[in-house]
Amino acid sequence: MNPNSILYIFLSWLLSMCYGFVLLSSAAGQISDLNLFEAGSSSTYKLQSEVLINEKDNSSKNVGFYVVAEVTVNSIWGKGKDKILQIELTQPLLHIKSRKAPSPDGFVPHKSNLDKMQNKPFLVILKNNKVDRLLMPKNEPLSMVNLKKGLASLLQFQIYEGETKEIDSSGECLAQYTANSDDMFTKTKSNCVSIDLPYTYNPDDILKTMVQSSRISEYHLDLHKNVIKSIKSKESHKMFLSVKEDIGNFVEADQHLILIREGQISTIEGQNIEEALEKLISLHSIVYTQESLMSDRETDGEDATFSDLVNELRDNLKSEAIGTLKSARSFIKLINIGRTSNKKDIQKALASKKNKDLLLQLYDILGFIQSQDSHEAVMKNLIFDDEKMLDFSERYLWALSICSKPNPDIIMDLLKRFQKNNNIPEKIKETMILSIASMAYRLSQLHGNKVKVLKDVEEAIINNLDYAKGEEKYQFFRALKNLKSPNTIPKLLDVIEKGTPKEGVLSWKIIKSLPKEYWGENVLKTAKKTFFQLNKRHDSSSRTIAAELMLETNITEQNLKGMLHYLGSNDTAFEIKQYVYQNIRMKADECPIFKRMVLNIIKSDRFLNNYSTLAPRGMSTALSRNFLSSDSSNGSLVSLQELKSGIVKRGSVNIVMEKNDAIKEIFSLGLFSGGLSSFMSSNGNENELEDEESANAGMELSVLGTQLRPFLFFSGQGELMGHVWSGTASEKTPAYQANTLLQDHLEYIRLGNGLIAELNVKGALSFDLSGSVKISIFYSTAESLVEKAAGIAVIGTTKIDTSFVKSQVEFSASIEPKLILNSDLDFSGKPTACMRLTQPDSLLTHNIFKIERIPGSKHKLRIAKYKKTNIPGVTYSLNRKNNEMCSAMFK
Incomplete structure (x- = not known):
């Protein structure tokens, strides 16, 4: 050598x-x-492009199709790494799924619009061996153009290993090249982005829709002949619910290009690409349009207008249909079409006399559409300062506040109306500021805290809080709870230190609603001072919330020991002791590490290690019960009841979903009361600050983390006695009825073969909350009833829409759960309370529909699959003391 x-x-x-x-x-x-596509060379390939769609586990019959054709690649000009390729797709033929087709593939050829589409040779321009642009014959159908783009994208590759960004029919992707052998390499695409296509998603870890994609292409070269022998491209996309991963759809797309013959052709002269193109175009009569490799979305123009669809679905939108699957399906259809509808069409639906009884449901729908056109149409019909429009205004504002994709322009419009219009009735005004705050928070979840509108909303709420007097402040505290801004923590801690007892309670509720990472050292120190009343007397609800917060953090052994010692102290606030005791037990049941710490403290301390200390008086409860357990997520029912003189002072029943480390409060139903001690027998030991307030009672409801305006049963002793004597409070009254969108996902995935898959998931909820209270002064008894009924439906579709074939798989899952909370109180002597929490039987249905049809043909393939699961009802055991009192009251 x-x-x-x-x-x-x-x-x-x-x-x-x-x-x-x-x-x-x-x-x-x-x-x-290696000099691929050498000028004058011609290669002919067999192309097969296949698409299959199925349910997520791909366990049963799928629907789909494939296209076969011959592809001729002529290199008509070349200079170095710059080339002009003329590609011809010859006699493309559609094959479809058929029950009569032979096994195992199940495909047969079928006539379609593809057979008669205009189809001329197209040009691929390579610069530095990369596809720079395409020249397509003018006026060819979009379906044909997209198929050609998918074919041309197979030629978008490099022969060196490494990672690079590329644009092809899948969008802008990160491409990783790996050598397999001397003459084979693999291209793996990831993080494909299509910013020009609509994309809607719910960022919440529990309610979001998951999409998992895989894109791999394998290239086999003939190094002796300077030619591509074959290209195999395979990709798959799984779409499924985060909360229940076994429900979803699956789409798979393959392309296979195999060399069948080679040849030679004549070339075109030219010093550069542009000169060569000019000569080529002058030789032929074809008019070209310049295109990128990215495919374009097809629309069939078959969708009705928003107003027409309302007319078509009118019966499904009536109040009596709320809570049914047909109502949920209609809700979803109208949201899908409404997001692309214009203002005039939406106004037509709102103004129609035929839709007078549907307006509440239409405002629900428009609140979730949240386009500029939909909002302007609503503002033409909705007058916020008209108290007669309270129900309509609140339904629209509630929907806006819960939507996972808020429109910042709508937020600013509502904020301006709130600040400038002094004639808005108090109830609407409170709902408006609560909705503005919730929308701002949800916007921050999508775009972070740098959006200007977020700062404007926070400043507006703080300023109104500073200038408001007395009970006027409470709505702004609740707005801060919806805003969930950590910037407000210093102010809230100052209010806890210097404000009124009620303001302290509201401040603690806000802090409790914030993510735990914002509970810094200052918050924990204030929580300790509040619970143990080291600086001043605090409302019992402030103390119990502070205790909850301490227990939910990584509480130190010293602080936990102090809380346990408090149970044996001389403090006569027995309900607070019982509430803390129940919370400690609940957490110990959920966390083995915490349980060991509690047991170690008790065993090592003689004062604690006895029955008297660990059996505090009181009827308050804190418990958690599982109602759903699956591989994907878990559902819990959390009930917290803080009692005073036998009456629920602050109670809540929460439905909580958990997935990995993510926790989502779906619903929180709360009962509150104050100033009722004078109506009950008292042992005189509980000297609490809340006795100073006037008699009041009501319900609080939070939906998907958004607190709504409280619903008051009564406020003041005069109103209370009016209800008692007239019996109006004893009638079951709807407090909250609405249609809500849970899952909200729309995504268009560009497939490598040039077609586009539409993934659409909508989860609709019809919700009804009703309650009643009965008080008998003569018999010294009280009864309350709260019923929470819901109809939940999730519909997800994966479809491929072209002018020559349409394939679709749809899943639907639905359930109608119900929750009933009964509370009975006897205060004729020593107060006795019995709470019963029941969940009746329910039925979960999971249906799958697979459809394929050929436009202009009678062919239609439909496959259906049905599954039903009975979920037995249950009565939840609260605690032993409650069970004993229930047995005594109903013996």
């Missing part, structure tokens, strides 16, 4: 280390000598 040979080998090795040695050299020399 001479010195020149050694130097050559060294330099070759060095280059491979710097640039990535991709494919090994052949007998003819280096891989760099």
Whole structure:
């Protein structure tokens, strides 16, 4: 080996280390000598492009199709790494799924619009061996153009290993190239983005829709003949619910290009690409349009207008249909079409006299559409300062506040109306500021805290809080709870220190609603001072919330020991002791580490290790019960009841979903009361600050983390006695009825073959909350009833829409759960309370529909699959003391 040979080998090795040695050299020399698409060469391939759609686990019959054709690639000009390729797709033929088709593939050829589409050769321009642009014959159908883009995208590759960004029919992707052997390499695409296509998603970890994608292409080269022998492209996309991962759809798309013959052609002269193109175009009569590799979305124009669809679905939108699957389906259809509808069409639906009884449901729908057109249409019909429109205003504002994709322009419009219009009735005004705050928070979940509108909303709420007097402040505290801004923590801690007892309670509720990472050292110190009343007397609800917060953090052994010692103290607030005791037990049941710490403290302390200390008086409860357990997520029913003089002072029944470390409060139903001690027998031991307030009672409801305006049963002793004597409070009254969108996902995935898959998931909820209270002064008894009924439906579709074939798979899951909370109180002597929490039987249905049809043909394939699961009802055991009192009251 001479010195020149050694130097050559060294330099070759060095280059491979710097640039990535991709494919090994052949007998003819280096891989760099490979000259694919050499000018004058012609290669003919067989193309097969297949699409299959199925349910997520791909366990049963799918629907789908494939297209076969011959593809001729002519290199008509070339200079170095710049080339012009003329590609012809010959006689494309559709094959479809059929029950009569032979096994195992199940496909047969079928006539379609593809057979008669205009189809002329197109041009692919390569610059530096990369596809730069396409020239498509003018006026060809979009379906044909997209198929050609998918074909041309197979030629978008490089022969060196490494990672690069590329644009092809899948969008803008990150492409990873890996050598498999001397003449084979793999291209793996990930993080494909299509910013020009609509995309809607719910960022919540529990309610979001998951999409998992895989895109791999394998290239096989003939290094001796400088030609591509074959290209195999395979991709799959799974769409499923985060909360229940076994429900979803699956789409798979494959392309296979196989060399069948080679030849030679005449070329075009030209010094550069543009000169060569000019000569080519002058020789032929074809008019070209310039295109990128990215495919374009097809629309069939078959969708009705929003107003027409309302007319079509009128019966499904009536109040009596709320809570049914047909109502949920209609709700979803109208949201899908409403997001692309114009203001005039939406106004037409709102103004129609035929839709007078549907307006509440229409405002629900428009609140979730949240386009500029939909909002302007609503503002033409909805007058916020008209108290007669309270129900309509609140339904629209509630929907806006719960929507996972808020429109910042709508937020600013509502904020301006809130600040400038002094004639808005108090109830509407409170709902408005609560909705503005919730929308701002949800916007921050999508775009972070840098959006200007978020700062404007926070400043507006704080300023109104500073200038409001007395009970006027409470609505702004509740707005801060919806805003969930950590910037407000210093102010809230100051209010806890210097404000009124009620303001302290509201401040603690806000802090409790914030993510735990914002509960810093200052918050925990204030919680400790509040619970143990080290600085001043606090409302019992402030103390119990502070205790909850301390227990939900990584509480130190010293602080936990102090809380346990408090149970045996001389403090006569027995309900607070019982509430803390129940919370400690609940957490110990959920966390083995915490349970060991509690037991170690008790066993090592003689004062604590006895029945008297760990059996505090009181009837308050805190418990958690599982109602759903699956591989994907868990559902819990959390009930917290803080009592005073036998009456629920602050109670809540929460439905909580958990997935990994993510926790989502779906609903929180709360009961509150105050100033009722004078109506009950009292042992005189509980000297609490809340006795100073006037008699009041009501319900609080939070939906998906958004607190709504409280619903008051009565406020003041005069109103209370009016209800008692008239009996109006004893009638079951709807407090909250609405249609809500849970899952909200729309995504268009560009497939490698040039077609586009639409993934659409909508989860609709019809919700009804009703309650009643009965008080008998003569018999010294009280009864309350709260019923929470819901109809939940999730519909997800995956479809491929072209002008020659349409394939679709749809899943639907629905359930109608119900929750009933009865509370009975006897205060004729020593107060006795019995609470019963029941969940009746329910039925979960999971249906799958697979449809395929050919436009202009009678062919229609439909496959259906039905599954039903009975969920037995349950009565939840609250605690032993409650069970004993229930047995005594109903013996």
